[in-house]
Amino acid sequence: MTLLARNAAPASALPRPAGHRQRKPPSASRLWRVGVYLALVAAALFFLLPMYVLVVTSLKPFSQVSLxxxxxxxxxxxxxxxxxAWTGDPSKGVSGLGANVWNSILMAIPATVLSAGIGSINGYVFAKWRFRGSNTLFVLFVGGLFVPYLSVLIPMVTVLRSLHLYGTIPGLIFVHVVYGLPIxxxxxxxxxxxxxNELVETAKIDGAGILRIYTRVLLPLSIGAFAVTFIWQFTxxxxxxxxxxxxTSQPKVQPVTVALNNLAGSYVVEWNVQMAGALIAALPTLVIYLFLGRYFVRGLLAGSVKG
Structure with missing residues (x-):
């Protein structure tokens, strides 16, 4: 028995079966990656807590709503x-959001399309058809991004009154197009x-003018940028x-965000109705991100590196 035990090979020296791999201890980089993912999941759950309260409260009857x-x-x-939230409660003098959602659609879609289209043409001119003073004009143009909204409210209302657009949805479209053009x-x-520039020069040799170069050469390359501007502007x-x-001072033409503020009653705030209205108001932007979100980062990075 002693001879057998002495001559027996240790377990580590025994031949391994085919395909067997020795387990390696987890490396520091792998542990770091797991820690980063856990931190990101915890941060995502933390930021989703308001959404959880929003959804849960909107699905409760008013009798179950409390802190x-x-x-x-x-x-x-x-x-x-x-x-x-959609139809309102006429007996309490509370109007619903149905008509105002339609007002926001009539306002947001044309303003988004116009600001993206005009901004694309402006960017084309500033990039490929430079003229004397174009850089200075571009800096002044983009400087509109840094003008506080509150500082121009009175001139804005004065201009809209002179154009007979004050208190109308076309007036809102005009304002959002103007303020969306710089970005x-x-x-x-x-x-x-x-x-x-060789693409533009080649198109010129072929007889293409400024408009045809834009529509045939540059516009097909602008899908990602249009996705970015659509998401940015629409949101x-x-x-x-x-x-x-x-x-807009009349409730009939106000957008959904203003109507959501007016959804609360004078004496009692039904928080379940308020939360449901907030979900209704947020739904279109969520749909836009779901359909165009994959193009957002791609479009932002399209002009970040010049090569």
Missing amino acids: ATMWELPSAVSFDSFAR CTLIFRNLYSTIP AIWNDFLFGIVV
């Missing part, structure tokens, strides 16, 4: 708060500056409250 039960799931799912022009100008216009409450 003590804020984090609890509803005992029975109810969609009455969404219906009341849209900057995005497209940075993109078109990365496109080789900014849809979520705007200041211009909506200043330009």
